[in-house]
Amino acid sequence: MNKGAAWSMKHDRELIELSKSSLTLEVIAERLHRQPDKILKSATRLGLTLNRRALSGLKATGK
Numbered sequence: 001m002n003k004g005a006a007w008s009m010k011h012d013r014e015l016i017e018l019s020k021s022s023l024t025l026e027v028i029a030e031r032l033h034r035q036p037d038k039i040l041k042s043a044t045r046l047g048l049t050l051n052r053r054a055l056s057g058l059k060a061t062g063k
Contacts, residue, residue: 007042015039019048 011032018028028050029036043050 007038012042012046015042016046016048019043019050022051024051 014032015028018031023031025036025039029039032039040050
């Protein structure tokens, strides 16, 4: 992980681009070598919405 490394405008741009994809928060964190909570904090600061979990492709069925 990028322990203690400063968040730069370059990281902001990368996060903005990745947020446009269907990648989950966890995958984005891995790609940026950051903790998911730090990614979420930066995304919130930038007004971005991220997928918080992977989609399983399964649909719920009601009884």
